[in-house]
Amino acid sequence: MTRIFLAPFILPQQAFRFVKTNLPGVLLCLLISCMAMVLEAAETFLLGKAWLESLNLALLLGVFARTLYEPGLIWADGIKLCSKTLLNIAIVLLGASFSLNAVLCAGPLLLVGVMGVVLFSIIFTYGVGRVIGLPTPQLLLVACGNAICGNSAIMAAAPVIRAKDEDVGTTIAFTAAGGLVVVLCLPLLVPTLHMSQSAQGALAGLTVYAVPQVVAAAAPFGLTAVHVGTLVKLMRVLMLGPVCISLSLLAPKLLHMGASSKPPAAPYHLPLSRLVPWYITGFFVMMIARSLSIIPTAAVAPLGLTATNLTILAMAALGLSVDLRSVIRAGKPLVLTVCFSLAGLIGASLALVKVTFCD
Template sequence: MLARRKIVAVLPGLGLALGVTAVALGAEALQERLLGARCVDGLVIAILAGTLIHTLMGLAPRFVAGVQFASKTILEIAVVLLGGTISAAALAQSGIELIAAVAVVVLLALTTSYLVGRWLGLDERLATLVACGNSICGNSAIMATAPVIEAPAEDVAASIAFTAALGIVVVLLLPLAFGALGLTQWQYGVVAGLSVYAVPQVLAATGPVGVMSTQVGTLVKLMRVLMLGPVVLFVGLRHGRKGAVRPSFSLLLPWFITGFLLMMAARSLGLLPEATLQPLQAASSQLTLVSMAALGLSVDLRSVLSSGGRVLAAGFISILVLLGLALATALMLQAG
């Protein structure tokens, strides 16, 4: 009975996300019919349409559960399915240089973002939350770090608000860099993996560019996420609060990352035949589109703007630094 009530609760919001998805697909088809090509990808349309609906009309309480389900769980399933399209050989080809580069970029971004936040007048805990969210994996890093440093609720809300806003901006604008900077798909995947906040959002940022970019970007992003445990441990030791709460293991290693790695192992061991490659890619792509519609529906630009100019300024400067580090890393590794 409880499971049935939960299913019923998500239906309105899920239906709304599917409706926005249908609009995005229709806009894609209309572009191809009138212009002969897609000028704006469906992922971008879905995010913009969802954000516009929430900002102008609000989101009724009955839609909240379904929108949260679509923006989180469905997108996590898409990431798991994507793992079935990547073999361990692809990871091995990345080399130790890429793994080391990811670690260096995360540490530099953490340090820079924290110092920027302090320079702009943020207190130590808020600056730490902004730095962790910016440098590792957005909301997940913020939620894992908050109990360790005993961050107040208003600091958590403000840092999550900036993550929601800047995360969407990066997803929308980053694909433009592919053509403007003449990047290869591999280079773009590295840039996206190092700069996009959340693992699922990497799919949205790389999907319009190509399959290779999506695969490389996801692998690089997973390397960043795996640094969450050591970073939270360091922050906890530095903060030195005896009464601080330890984050749960599920926050440090989300289930969908484990699922992604298991699916990648299955592909590498030949347990997933080649015939499943295209269906897995297609399913992952479609689920991502639905989730991006829901992601847009979860963002109210008015609340983001009210979260505080200094927090947004710290996040904006930090993401510019992170993008610069990511681009430099991609260019140096490709050149090497």
């Protein structure tokens, strides 16, 4: 009864403490995000297109800021809020951008093929990374990022495997660089393969990370290539939920294997709430709601824009968590794993395109 009576006084105090604790870090991430957006606009104005998007620019600016000055405790809570909570909300909102109807209309053969490529890429990357000696957390992040959708997949998988912010930021930095190389080289490579527009678009959708990058990579091949590439990219993104759920079940064993050859002192039991993280559940709920037209078409663009802006904030926060000296020390195994992983993904994608689009 006393708590109920005091609630009107306690709740405002808690809200004030929450804002006071998180505001400095959030404002710092917001400042870096705004700078990234300005730089992207400057790229478009000067070069005709943005070679580096705000997501990657925010990460790089965050790393640069951390190199110049390591944020103290006053910034820590707000940075964590951006890199965790706001990112998870962005993943939920991302589900509203996808409709199961569009995927089902493409036919089961292509869908099964895309699932096979994603699965092959994850297994191949894991095997290569183990041979090279990349730490297991970074290895799992690289595998998910290259196989599914780059930054979003890495950040979605990170809480599932309990990856450190530093590992997440470092992995994103390297995979983003590899993804940028693919975007730049694909329009030069594909014309030499003498494929149809549909096949060219599918190859872009299978190998490029973000949807805007898929559009940029497929645009030189024609409108049909853009449409097919976007659809195939959507199919890859739909693998995000199943892969995260699988990681929830397998990651404890994989992490113990990577950490030591000795078995753990006590078996690790993953809590039920971590088997299906709430943001993955939310992602599927939003996607189903979109497929059933519960979410109106007019709301899709604003929700997508909100998800993008929250993700940019998260990227800035992750950049602020990256120690550049650690990146340099861990560079060689990570670079080799990313390169071999991309090579395996491109090879598997070419094989699928040759079988599926044999015209």
